[in-house]
Amino acid sequence: MQNDSRLFSLPRWRVTRWLTDAGHDVPDEIRKALVASLFGTLPIFAGGVLNTLAVSALVAWRMPQKPFLLWCVLECGICLTRLLVLVIAQRAAAARRRTPTDLYILLGLAWAASVGYGTFISLTSGDWVVATLACLSAAAMVGGISFRNFGAPRLAGAMIVLTLGSCCLAAPFTGEPLLLITFLQIPFYLASMSAAGFRLNRMLVATMQAERDHAFRARHDSLTGLLNRAGLADAIAARRDDLAALLYLDLDGFKAINDTHGHAAGDQLLQAVAERLRTSARPQDVVARIGGDEFVVLTDVLAPAALIAFSDRIVAQISVPFALDPARTVQVGVSIGIALAPEHGTDLAGLLSAADAALYAAKALGKSRSALAPLRAAA
Template identity: 80%
Template structure:
């Protein structure tokens, strides 16, 4: 939002060129100060912008607050240059400075429409100096700036708030659509697509996949109805969330099938985790309408990269282990056989 490079480059080149030319034409202290301010602020903004873009690319926190403050400082510097240029009595210099300020306001309004209050503050700092200087120029016609600039500020602010509202609605819709695409609507857990992305995001490829299938869920669903079944699935999802670590990924593939992507790698630790999940999932559930139901869970476990690195391979291996767990009497965890070294 604040890092549009073409507008930034155009604004920097413009203000640096104007401040340099004005200082060359009138080499007085106040104009030299303006020139130094422009170079210092613009260079600092460029450094912060590059740092921010690199941080954003790496999904790290960006120094946005600092960049916004530098934007306000830059607007104030442009306003200062406009003020001293108007008061200089040199109309070539005044024309250059005012033209530069007016041009910058267009970029400010376009670039910062997502932050209308910031855009308004920058407009005031950039063009407000025209109103301050007008009474001291000896030109009564310049008093019209007291009407022009407030009107321009009001119209640009209104447009900015309207565009900001549209931006927020669009961003929320995109975020919600992205969430729906990767999460189960009933439980809020990740769905198959979200799980596949989580597996792909594991750069080291080291993880374990626990494939859970509820024992006795169909009987509950058939006896008490789908409403009770949905309540039970949400309760199971809640217990899985409480029973896993923050780094683990819990997903629902559909029906009564759940998956946990864990960073645990030791087979003994995974079997222990599976047994703990069996115990916790098998505890009675107090549902609505004073209904208490009990189910079990069978778990198949696969390892990455031993059993594969993609979702399909890991699910296939875990499904075989799950079949073994059910064949042994259900309500237990089984690890898929590891490949023997040649």
């Protein structure tokens, strides 16, 4: 998973989407993390660039002919462009802007094709030193490709084909019949590396999915799917610099229903209450269950009159009877205590303490109503 604040855009072109596809059932969050992995491992990227630049330059120096000079120019152009696009993508991701992901993937394929071209002309040159340099370089690059791109195994496979496939194409033109064995070696190698890449990718996706599920369970209530106390604390911390109001809700009459109809009915009622709170809250509001029949709504509505009106709407919606099944209908109320941040605190403990005092005041007034914690007098 992505641990920093950089967000890399998913590819938009059909071919690049196919090359980076991780499966139809993979969440977008994991897809983005897999795409981000293509922009990482910078030491491997730098090593690959320096290697191919050095090899193409040395080969061109040893054999200053047009095909080899062209390869050197291609390597310089592609590598410099890849580096420029990588820097642009890193900065755009840090700024939460769209990144040139499609172009970056296309340049990776172009680089692999350039290495393959260099391997082809080196093998057919008749110079064993040049051929050795080019083939060793290509083999080394395949290792880096496999390690750096196993988050996108189709892309890794395509780059390996472009890099080493030229060995098969060059074999008939070398005049060495023994090299025709590459028609067996290279396809077998490509198949085994591709299979390993897909296997590693599946393991990676499974691990990331498990981490994602664990993180979700750690921050969400298992019964209702709402944020739990830890998730609510994180949400408040994220709004530390922005004013917000915390509504502390406690159901009225829930214990009697739970005792009369059983815990299963009580759980069903809590789930129904959570769903009504979701529909009552605005998209930017945060809804949480912090235990038992206690819920919290975090909102940016601040005007006292608007807060009371918002709370009264919640009271009215929760008071509508719930149908547990065709034969059973139950009704509960809800009392609400309201605290403001930062007036009553900036963390969960401080806000809940103030809201809890307001909640008791609301219950003392007859339940199924809301009360605002008293504001501190200005100094």
